[in-house]
Amino acid sequence: MLTNKQDVVKPHLISIVGAGPGDPELLTVRALRRLEQADVILYDALHGTDILDLATPHARKIYAGKHYQDGQHQTERQDRIHEQLKQFAHEGKRVVRLKAGDPFIFGRGAEELAFCFREDLTVEVVPGITAxxxxxxxxxxxxxxxxxxxxxxxxxxxxxxxxxxxxxxxxxxxxxxxxxxxxxxxxxxxxxxxxxxxxxxxxxxxxxxxxxxxxxxxxxxxxxxxxxxxxxxxxxxxxxxxxxxxxxxxxxxxxxxx
Amino acid sequence: MLTNKQDVVKPHLISIVGAGPGDPELLTVRALRRLEQADVILYDALHGTDILDLATPHARKIYAGKHYQDGQHQTERQDRIHEQLKQFAHEGKRVVRLKAGDPFIFGRGAEELAFCFREDLTVEVVPGITAxxxxxxxxxxxxxxxxxxxxxxxxxxxxxxxxxxxxxxxxxxxxxxxxxxxxxxxxxxxxxxxxxxxxxxxxxxxxxxxxxxxxxxxxxxxxxxxxxxxxxxxxxxxxxxxxxxxxxxxxxxxxxxx
Missing domain, CATH: 3.30.950.10 (Tetrapyrrole methylase, C-terminal domain)
Structure with missing residues (x-):
C-alpha cells in the first residue's frame, strides 16, 4: 500500500507544488507527502484551509498570495516570495511553495523555478490538477x-x-x-x-x-x-x-x- | 491528517479515474482511495504494475487496454468495456475504470461516461495529471x-x-x-x-x-x-x-x- 510505504526523503529543499483546485482529495499523493514533510509552506490565495491542515502542526505557514484588486505591487510581492524561498532553503528548511492548480498553467511557477536555478537552489516541480x-x-x-x-x-x-x-x-x-x-x-x-x-x-x-x-x-x-x-x-x-x-x-x- | 481521516463511502458505483502518467505518487488522493476500495479495476495499457499494486489484493483486475498495432477491433474492444462496466455495476461492485493521464484528454473517457448515463449507472469522473x-x-x-x-x-x-x-x-x-x-x-x-x-x-x-x-x-x-x-x-x-x-x-x- 502506498500510504504505508517507507517514504524516501528526497534531496530537494524547495518543492514548487501544484495544489490542484482546492479539494484536498485532488492533491497528488506526492503533493500530500511534501506538505506532510514541509518545514515552511508559502501558499497562495484560492485555497481552502483544508489543504494547509494536512501539514504537520510544526510547519510554518506563510501567506504569499494576492487577492483580487488588493493593490499590492506584484513585482515586489514576487521578489519577496523569491527572497523567502532562498532564505528558508539556506536555513536548511524543507520548503513547499504551494500554488493553485498546476504550477505551469498561468501562475508564476516558471519564474520561481528560474529564480531557484539562478540561486543554485535544489528544486523540483510537482504537477497539480489544473482548474x-x-x-x-x-x-x-x-x-x-x-x-x-x-x-x-x-x-x-x-x-x-x-x-x-x-x-x-x-x-x-x-x-x-x-x-x-x-x-x-x-x-x-x-x-x-x-x-x-x-x-x-x-x-x-x-x-x-x-x-x-x-x-x-x-x-x-x-x-x-x-x-x-x-x-x-x-x-x-x-x-x-x-x-x-x-x-x-x-x-x-x-x-x-x- | 488526510490519510487518517474516516473515509466516507460515496454512492458511486463506477469511477472513471485518471491515473496520471504512471508514477503512483502522481495519482490524486481520490484516485488512490478509489483504487483501495475497488472490487473491480478495468485498466488500460501504459501503466506500470505499481499502480495496480495499490488496490486491495481481493480486487479483480482486468486488462482492457490496447497495445500499439495489436490488431484489435477498437469498437468491439470499447463495447466490451462498456458491457463490463454495466455488468459489474449491476452486480453491486465498486468499479474503477482506470485510464492513463486525465480521462477527458484524448482517451475515450467521454464515451464511457456517456454509456454510463445511457444505462442509468451512477458514475463519477476523477481527473488525473495529463501527460x-x-x-x-x-x-x-x-x-x-x-x-x-x-x-x-x-x-x-x-x-x-x-x-x-x-x-x-x-x-x-x-x-x-x-x-x-x-x-x-x-x-x-x-x-x-x-x-x-x-x-x-x-x-x-x-x-x-x-x-x-x-x-x-x-x-x-x-x-x-x-x-x-x-x-x-x-x-x-x-x-x-x-x-x-x-x-x-x-x-x-x-x-x-x-
Missing amino acids: GLAAASCFHIPVTLRNANSMAMFYTGHKRNGGFENMDEVAAVLRANAPVMVYMGLKNLILLGKELMQRKVPTDTPLQIVSRVGHPDQQLFTTQLDAVEAFLSKTDPPMPAVIILGTKAQQIKAETFV | GLAAASCFHIPVTLRNANSMAMFYTGHKRNGGFENMDEVAAVLRANAPVMVYMGLKNLILLGKELMQRKVPTDTPLQIVSRVGHPDQQLFTTQLDAVEAFLSKTDPPMPAVIILGTKAQQIKAETFV
Whole structure:
C-alpha cells in the first residue's frame, strides 16, 4: 500500500507544488507527502484551509498570495516570495511553495523555478490538477471527444497592455469546434465574448462558468456566447471561476452522442 | 491528517479515474482511495504494475487496454468495456475504470461516461495529471510564462481519415509563440513537422520528446522542427511519448529569463 510505504526523503529543499483546485482529495499523493514533510509552506490565495491542515502542526505557514484588486505591487510581492524561498532553503528548511492548480498553467511557477536555478537552489516541480480539467471532470464536460475534436486550449483572459492577446488564434480554435478553457477571464468576459463574435465565432457557442471548482460550494453556470451580458446582469458567479468555451458535448447526457 | 481521516463511502458505483502518467505518487488522493476500495479495476495499457499494486489484493483486475498495432477491433474492444462496466455495476461492485493521464484528454473517457448515463449507472469522473503537464513539470518546461504566452494547446497527432486535423490552428498557435503538447504523435512526427513548416512555423521551433514520463526510465529528448527527421534516424524514443512543441523557455536555465 502506498500510504504505508517507507517514504524516501528526497534531496530537494524547495518543492514548487501544484495544489490542484482546492479539494484536498485532488492533491497528488506526492503533493500530500511534501506538505506532510514541509518545514515552511508559502501558499497562495484560492485555497481552502483544508489543504494547509494536512501539514504537520510544526510547519510554518506563510501567506504569499494576492487577492483580487488588493493593490499590492506584484513585482515586489514576487521578489519577496523569491527572497523567502532562498532564505528558508539556506536555513536548511524543507520548503513547499504551494500554488493553485498546476504550477505551469498561468501562475508564476516558471519564474520561481528560474529564480531557484539562478540561486543554485535544489528544486523540483510537482504537477497539480489544473482548474480547467478539474472543472471538466467534476461537471462532466469532456474537453476532447473522439471524432469531434483533435485539440483543446488553455487561455488566460487576463488583459495585457490594455487588450486581450491571441484573440485570432482563440477564435480559430473555437470556430474549429474545439474547446477553450479560459483562466482569469470572468471580469472581462463580456468584452471577450464580443471580440470572439467579431471574429465569427458562432453566437450560440456554449459557455460554461465553473465557480470554485474543487470546493464544497462548486457550481456550474451554463449560457452561450451571445447571452453572456444578459446572464451576468442577473448572476454573479463566485470567484475563482474557470470558463469552458465551445464544447460541443457540453455536459454529457444519455442522448448527447452514441 | 488526510490519510487518517474516516473515509466516507460515496454512492458511486463506477469511477472513471485518471491515473496520471504512471508514477503512483502522481495519482490524486481520490484516485488512490478509489483504487483501495475497488472490487473491480478495468485498466488500460501504459501503466506500470505499481499502480495496480495499490488496490486491495481481493480486487479483480482486468486488462482492457490496447497495445500499439495489436490488431484489435477498437469498437468491439470499447463495447466490451462498456458491457463490463454495466455488468459489474449491476452486480453491486465498486468499479474503477482506470485510464492513463486525465480521462477527458484524448482517451475515450467521454464515451464511457456517456454509456454510463445511457444505462442509468451512477458514475463519477476523477481527473488525473495529463501527460503533457506531467512532462512539463518533471522536466522543467513551463507551458505558460508571464509576458511570453497567453495560451497553450493539447493536440493529438493521431491521423484521422488519412491526415492530420486542425493543422492550420496548430500552426497559428505555434507561430504566436505558444506551446503545443502533442499526444500520440511520435509515429507521425516527421510528417507533422513538415506540415507545420509548410504553414510557416519557424524551422527552429523547439521540439521536446518526453518518453515514459512518470516512469522510472523517463527521458527527455530535445531537437527542433527541421531536425526531427535526422534526429529520429539516430534515436528511437521509447513509448509512450508526449511531444512539447514550441516552448520559448524550453528547460529553464538560470540565464533563460529574469
